[in-house]
Amino acid sequence: MTDFYQLIRDARVYDLAQPLYAGVPHFPTHAPFLYTLNKAHGEVLNQGGSSAASETIAMGTHTGTHMDGLNHFSCGGQLFGGHAPKQSFTGGVEPHSIDTVAPILRRGLLFDIAGHEGVDALPHDYTVTPEVLAAIAGRHSLTLREGDVALLRTGWARYWGDRKQFITGSLGGAPTGPGPRRAGAEWLSRHGIFAAGSDTVAFEQVPSPAMEVHVHLLVESGIHIIEVLNLEELARDGVLEFLFIALPLKIRGATGSPIRPIAIKAP
Numbered sequence: 001m002t003d004f005y006q007l008i009r010d011a012r013v014y015d016l017a018q019p020l021y022a023g024v025p026h027f028p029t030h031a032p033f034l035y036t037l038n039k040a041h042g043e044v045l046n047q048g049g050s051s052a053a054s055e056t057i058a059m060g061t062h063t064g065t066h067m068d069g070l071n072h073f074s075c076g077g078q079l080f081g082g083h084a085p086k087q088s089f090t091g092g093v094e095p096h097s098i099d100t101v102a103p104i105l106r107r108g109l110l111f112d113i114a115g116h117e118g119v120d121a122l123p124h125d126y127t128v129t130p131e132v133l134a135a136i137a138g139r140h141s142l143t144l145r146e147g148d149v150a151l152l153r154t155g156w157a158r159y160w161g162d163r164k165q166f167i168t169g170s171l172g173g174a175p176t177g178p179g180p181r182r183a184g185a186e187w188l189s190r191h192g193i194f195a196a197g198s199d200t201v202a203f204e205q206v207p208s209p210a211m212e213v214h215v216h217l218l219v220e221s222g223i224h225i226i227e228v229l230n231l232e233e234l235a236r237d238g239v240l241e242f243l244f245i246a247l248p249l250k251i252r253g254a255t256g257s258p259i260r261p262i263a264i265k266a267p
Helices: 004-010 113-117 130-140 163-168 182-189 212-221 232-236
Strands: 012-015 034-039 054-058 066-068 086-088 092-094 104-112 149-153 195-198 224-227 241-246 256-258 262-265
Touching (some): 012 232, 104 113, 113 130, 113 149, 130 182, 212 224
Parallel strands (some): 104 149, 195 224
Antiparallel strands (some): 012 262, 066 224, 066 256, 086 092, 241 262
Protein backbone atom coordinates (compact mmCIF):
# COMPACT_ATOMS: atom_id res chain seq x y z
CA MET A 1 0.00 0.00 0.00
CA THR A 2 1.32 3.47 -0.91
CA ASP A 3 2.40 5.54 2.08
CA PHE A 4 0.81 8.84 1.03
CA TYR A 5 1.81 10.54 4.26
CA GLN A 6 5.49 9.85 3.62
CA LEU A 7 5.13 10.89 -0.02
CA ILE A 8 3.50 14.19 0.97
CA ARG A 9 6.05 14.81 3.71
CA ASP A 10 9.13 14.10 1.60
CA ALA A 11 8.12 15.50 -1.81
CA ARG A 12 9.24 19.02 -2.71
CA VAL A 13 6.52 21.35 -4.02
CA TYR A 14 7.40 24.35 -6.21
CA ASP A 15 4.92 27.17 -6.71
CA LEU A 16 5.18 28.25 -10.36
CA ALA A 17 2.70 31.16 -10.22
CA GLN A 18 3.50 34.85 -10.04
CA PRO A 19 1.70 36.88 -7.34
CA LEU A 20 -1.24 39.07 -8.34
CA TYR A 21 -1.49 42.68 -7.19
CA ALA A 22 -2.92 45.94 -8.49
CA GLY A 23 -0.68 47.11 -11.32
CA VAL A 24 0.80 43.76 -12.39
CA PRO A 25 2.40 43.67 -15.84
CA HIS A 26 0.05 42.55 -18.59
CA PHE A 27 0.05 42.31 -22.36
CA PRO A 28 -1.39 45.58 -23.71
CA THR A 29 -4.27 43.86 -25.54
CA HIS A 30 -5.46 42.15 -22.35
CA ALA A 31 -7.21 43.50 -19.29
CA PRO A 32 -5.26 44.53 -16.17
CA PHE A 33 -5.67 43.08 -12.69
CA LEU A 34 -7.84 45.34 -10.52
CA TYR A 35 -8.20 45.01 -6.76
CA THR A 36 -10.08 46.91 -4.09
CA LEU A 37 -11.05 46.19 -0.51
CA ASN A 38 -14.83 46.42 -0.42
CA LYS A 39 -15.40 45.68 3.26
CA ALA A 40 -12.92 46.64 5.96
CA HIS A 41 -12.79 45.18 9.45
CA GLY A 42 -15.09 47.07 11.78
CA GLU A 43 -17.55 48.27 9.13
CA VAL A 44 -20.06 45.58 10.06
CA LEU A 45 -19.84 44.07 13.53
CA ASN A 46 -21.27 40.69 14.36
CA GLN A 47 -22.58 39.79 17.74
CA GLY A 48 -19.63 39.42 20.08
CA GLY A 49 -17.54 41.99 18.18
CA SER A 50 -16.28 39.95 15.25
CA SER A 51 -16.09 41.35 11.73
CA ALA A 52 -15.06 40.22 8.27
CA ALA A 53 -13.10 41.89 5.51
CA SER A 54 -13.43 41.10 1.81
CA GLU A 55 -12.32 42.40 -1.56
CA THR A 56 -13.40 42.65 -5.19
CA ILE A 57 -11.14 41.71 -8.08
CA ALA A 58 -11.45 42.08 -11.84
CA MET A 59 -8.99 40.67 -14.34
CA GLY A 60 -8.58 39.28 -17.82
CA THR A 61 -8.31 35.56 -18.41
CA HIS A 62 -4.86 36.17 -19.93
CA THR A 63 -3.51 38.24 -17.04
CA GLY A 64 -0.95 36.90 -14.58
CA THR A 65 0.03 33.23 -14.70
CA HIS A 66 -2.47 31.71 -17.11
CA MET A 67 -3.13 29.09 -19.77
CA ASP A 68 -4.43 29.69 -23.28
CA GLY A 69 -7.36 27.67 -24.52
CA LEU A 70 -7.17 26.35 -28.06
CA ASN A 71 -9.90 28.86 -28.97
CA HIS A 72 -7.65 31.81 -28.08
CA PHE A 73 -6.27 32.09 -31.62
CA SER A 74 -7.72 31.47 -35.06
CA CYS A 75 -6.13 31.73 -38.49
CA GLY A 76 -7.97 32.15 -41.76
CA GLY A 77 -11.22 32.12 -39.80
CA GLN A 78 -10.59 28.68 -38.30
CA LEU A 79 -9.71 27.30 -34.88
CA PHE A 80 -7.76 24.10 -34.23
CA GLY A 81 -9.24 21.18 -36.13
CA GLY A 82 -10.68 23.40 -38.86
CA HIS A 83 -13.61 24.61 -36.76
CA ALA A 84 -15.19 27.97 -37.46
CA PRO A 85 -15.54 29.83 -34.15
CA LYS A 86 -19.03 30.19 -32.72
CA GLN A 87 -18.81 33.30 -30.59
CA SER A 88 -20.83 35.87 -28.71
CA PHE A 89 -20.01 38.54 -26.13
CA THR A 90 -22.02 36.70 -23.47
CA GLY A 91 -21.24 33.11 -24.41
CA GLY A 92 -17.59 33.35 -25.37
CA VAL A 93 -15.94 31.28 -28.09
CA GLU A 94 -16.68 27.65 -28.94
CA PRO A 95 -15.37 25.02 -29.46
CA HIS A 96 -12.19 24.32 -27.46
CA SER A 97 -13.05 26.73 -24.62
CA ILE A 98 -11.00 26.53 -21.46
CA ASP A 99 -13.76 24.83 -19.43
CA THR A 100 -13.29 21.72 -21.57
CA VAL A 101 -9.70 21.27 -20.34
CA ALA A 102 -9.45 18.59 -17.67
CA PRO A 103 -7.31 19.13 -14.55
CA ILE A 104 -3.70 18.85 -15.67
CA LEU A 105 -1.55 16.14 -14.11
CA ARG A 106 1.40 15.51 -16.41
CA ARG A 107 5.15 15.04 -16.63
CA GLY A 108 6.95 18.36 -16.89
CA LEU A 109 10.42 19.19 -18.17
CA LEU A 110 12.36 22.40 -17.59
CA PHE A 111 14.51 23.81 -20.36
CA ASP A 112 16.67 26.31 -18.50
CA ILE A 113 17.82 28.40 -21.44
CA ALA A 114 19.17 31.28 -19.33
CA GLY A 115 21.21 28.79 -17.31
CA HIS A 116 22.44 27.13 -20.49
CA GLU A 117 23.68 30.52 -21.74
CA GLY A 118 25.24 31.36 -18.37
CA VAL A 119 23.14 34.50 -17.76
CA ASP A 120 20.59 35.54 -15.15
CA ALA A 121 18.15 36.58 -17.87
CA LEU A 122 18.19 36.37 -21.65
CA PRO A 123 18.39 39.60 -23.68
CA HIS A 124 15.13 40.91 -25.11
CA ASP A 125 16.02 39.90 -28.67
CA TYR A 126 17.12 36.32 -27.92
CA THR A 127 15.59 33.64 -30.15
CA VAL A 128 15.07 30.17 -28.67
CA THR A 129 16.16 27.98 -31.58
CA PRO A 130 15.71 24.25 -32.18
CA GLU A 131 19.48 23.90 -31.81
CA VAL A 132 19.42 25.42 -28.32
CA LEU A 133 16.51 23.23 -27.22
CA ALA A 134 18.19 20.12 -28.61
CA ALA A 135 21.49 21.04 -26.95
CA ILE A 136 19.82 21.42 -23.54
CA ALA A 137 17.94 18.15 -24.01
CA GLY A 138 21.16 16.35 -24.91
CA ARG A 139 23.22 17.93 -22.15
CA HIS A 140 20.74 16.91 -19.44
CA SER A 141 19.32 13.73 -21.01
CA LEU A 142 15.85 15.26 -21.30
CA THR A 143 13.53 13.30 -23.55
CA LEU A 144 10.21 14.94 -24.36
CA ARG A 145 7.36 12.47 -24.69
CA GLU A 146 3.85 12.72 -26.00
CA GLY A 147 1.61 14.54 -23.52
CA ASP A 148 4.43 16.26 -21.62
CA VAL A 149 4.54 19.91 -20.54
CA ALA A 150 7.69 21.74 -21.69
CA LEU A 151 8.64 24.85 -19.71
CA LEU A 152 11.20 27.34 -21.04
CA ARG A 153 13.10 29.52 -18.56
CA THR A 154 14.37 32.84 -19.88
CA GLY A 155 15.03 34.40 -16.46
CA TRP A 156 12.47 37.14 -17.04
CA ALA A 157 10.49 36.13 -13.94
CA ARG A 158 12.90 38.33 -11.99
CA TYR A 159 11.37 41.35 -13.76
CA TRP A 160 7.80 40.71 -12.56
CA GLY A 161 7.96 43.67 -10.18
CA ASP A 162 9.08 46.02 -12.97
CA ARG A 163 6.18 46.42 -15.38
CA LYS A 164 8.11 48.27 -18.08
CA GLN A 165 11.01 45.82 -18.05
CA PHE A 166 8.78 42.74 -18.03
CA ILE A 167 6.65 43.91 -20.95
CA THR A 168 9.06 45.84 -23.17
CA GLY A 169 12.56 45.10 -21.91
CA SER A 170 12.77 48.77 -20.84
CA LEU A 171 12.63 49.78 -24.49
CA GLY A 172 9.17 51.30 -24.35
CA GLY A 173 6.56 50.83 -27.05
CA ALA A 174 5.36 47.39 -28.11
CA PRO A 175 5.94 44.23 -26.05
CA THR A 176 9.46 42.90 -26.52
CA GLY A 177 11.05 39.78 -25.12
CA PRO A 178 12.86 36.50 -25.73
CA GLY A 179 11.26 33.28 -26.87
CA PRO A 180 10.99 30.84 -29.75
CA ARG A 181 10.08 31.65 -33.33
CA ARG A 182 8.23 29.17 -35.51
CA ALA A 183 11.20 26.83 -35.89
CA GLY A 184 11.56 26.48 -32.13
CA ALA A 185 7.82 25.92 -31.76
CA GLU A 186 7.94 23.22 -34.43
CA TRP A 187 10.73 21.45 -32.53
CA LEU A 188 8.44 21.33 -29.51
CA SER A 189 5.32 20.31 -31.41
CA ARG A 190 7.11 17.41 -33.13
CA HIS A 191 7.27 15.70 -29.74
CA GLY A 192 3.48 15.76 -29.33
CA ILE A 193 3.51 17.72 -26.09
CA PHE A 194 0.33 18.81 -24.32
CA ALA A 195 1.49 22.32 -23.44
CA ALA A 196 4.45 24.66 -23.68
CA GLY A 197 5.06 27.43 -21.17
CA SER A 198 7.52 30.14 -20.25
CA ASP A 199 8.22 32.89 -17.72
CA THR A 200 7.49 35.67 -20.24
CA VAL A 201 4.32 37.56 -21.09
CA ALA A 202 4.00 36.26 -24.67
CA PHE A 203 5.85 32.88 -24.75
CA GLU A 204 7.14 33.56 -28.26
CA GLN A 205 9.81 36.09 -29.15
CA VAL A 206 8.13 39.46 -29.55
CA PRO A 207 7.51 41.65 -31.39
CA SER A 208 5.91 39.10 -33.69
CA PRO A 209 3.47 40.73 -36.10
CA ALA A 210 1.91 37.42 -37.21
CA MET A 211 2.13 35.75 -33.76
CA GLU A 212 3.42 32.73 -35.65
CA VAL A 213 4.16 30.62 -32.58
CA HIS A 214 0.66 31.05 -31.15
CA VAL A 215 -0.79 30.13 -34.54
CA HIS A 216 1.42 27.05 -34.89
CA LEU A 217 0.87 25.71 -31.38
CA LEU A 218 -2.76 26.62 -30.74
CA VAL A 219 -4.32 26.53 -34.21
CA GLU A 220 -2.18 24.07 -36.17
CA SER A 221 -1.05 21.69 -33.42
CA GLY A 222 -3.63 21.79 -30.61
CA ILE A 223 -0.96 22.53 -28.00
CA HIS A 224 -1.78 24.81 -25.08
CA ILE A 225 0.42 27.76 -24.13
CA ILE A 226 1.18 28.77 -20.53
CA GLU A 227 2.59 32.21 -19.80
CA VAL A 228 3.97 34.27 -16.89
CA LEU A 229 5.40 31.34 -14.93
CA ASN A 230 7.95 31.63 -12.17
CA LEU A 231 10.62 29.04 -12.86
CA GLU A 232 13.40 30.49 -10.72
CA GLU A 233 13.25 28.00 -7.83
CA LEU A 234 13.14 25.01 -10.18
CA ALA A 235 16.25 26.30 -11.93
CA ARG A 236 17.99 27.16 -8.66
CA ASP A 237 17.56 23.60 -7.40
CA GLY A 238 18.32 21.99 -10.75
CA VAL A 239 14.91 20.32 -10.94
CA LEU A 240 14.49 19.47 -14.61
CA GLU A 241 11.87 16.69 -14.45
CA PHE A 242 8.79 16.83 -12.24
CA LEU A 243 5.08 16.26 -11.89
CA PHE A 244 3.24 19.30 -13.27
CA ILE A 245 -0.19 20.10 -11.83
CA ALA A 246 -2.51 22.94 -12.83
CA LEU A 247 -6.27 23.51 -12.81
CA PRO A 248 -7.80 26.03 -15.22
CA LEU A 249 -11.01 27.62 -13.99
CA LYS A 250 -14.19 26.24 -15.59
CA ILE A 251 -15.26 29.46 -17.30
CA ARG A 252 -17.70 28.57 -20.08
CA GLY A 253 -16.63 29.84 -23.46
CA ALA A 254 -13.43 31.42 -22.14
CA THR A 255 -10.27 31.61 -24.24
CA GLY A 256 -7.97 31.23 -21.25
CA SER A 257 -7.83 31.03 -17.49
CA PRO A 258 -5.65 32.08 -14.58
CA ILE A 259 -3.95 29.04 -13.06
CA ARG A 260 -1.92 28.23 -9.94
CA PRO A 261 0.52 25.65 -11.28
CA ILE A 262 2.85 23.62 -9.12
CA ALA A 263 5.75 21.27 -9.79
CA ILE A 264 6.28 18.28 -7.49
CA LYS A 265 9.66 16.65 -7.22
CA ALA A 266 9.42 13.18 -5.72
CA PRO A 267 11.86 12.31 -2.91
